[in-house]
Amino acid sequence: MKLFNNFSVYTVQFHQLLEKERIESDLHDFDKIMDEHSKHLLRIAYLYVKNWDTAEDIVQEVFIKHFLQARQFEGRASLKTYLTVMTANKSKDYLRSWQHKRNILVSNLFSSIKGIDTTLQQQEEHLSLHKAIFKLPIKYREPLILFYYDEQSINEIASFLKLNENTVKTRLRRAKHHLKQFMEESDLGGTYE
Structure with missing residues (x-):
């Protein structure tokens, strides 16, 4: 009976050692995944939420969720x-949250106090284009961001958004048309096609 008790103790210790090694291996793999994908995911999150700190928080939540549920990835x-x-889903969840709506209210209150103007024409154009992109409805903004910022193909965008390829092309064309109109109204001219 004593031999059996020692055997079960050694078995438990062996399983604990295996679990520790598995976790260390998973952490190493997780570090590689973070290094490889963090910049890309941060850009995607930022393009949705328009705030670097919030985008970093969202990406961190995505990595934590992936680490905890990595075995569910098929x-x-x-x-x-x-x-x-x-x-993208985490970013959309944030945009629907009360926290986001509160942040918009606070920023609108303080934006009237801040009166910072940029002096360089290139900075103004970049900022205007940036604002114009974020004024687009999400259905036009998503394909535009994925095509130009993320450099995905029409096929990849269609797969990601679960749309027909022709729908993606139409939305890209309409988004460019809206941006062109905005830039002409802003009197910045230029060719934005």
């Missing part, structure tokens, strides 16, 4: 696509 799509979808 590999039907690439890991980059999987993490991008998680980031």
Whole structure:
């Protein structure tokens, strides 16, 4: 009986050692995943929420969720696509949250106090274009961001957004048309096609 008790103790210790090694291996893999995808996911989150600190928080939440639920990843799509979808969904959740609505209210109150003007023409154009992109409805903004900032193909965008390729092309064309109109109204001219 004493031999059996020692055996079970050693078995438990062996399983604890295996679990520790598995966790260390998972952490190493997780570090590689973070290094490889963090910049891309941060850009995606920022393009949705328009705030770097919030975007960093969202990406951190995505990585934590992925680490805790890594075994649920079935590999039907690439890991980059999987993490991008998680980031987009987390960003959309944030945009619907009360915290976001409160932040908008606070920033609107303080924006009237701040009167910072940029002096360089290039900075003004960049800022105007940036604002114009964020004024677009989300259905036009998403394909535009994925096509120009993330450099995805029409096929990849259609797959990601679960749309027909022709719908993606139409939305891109309309988004460019809206941006062109905005830039002409802003009297900044230029060719934005």
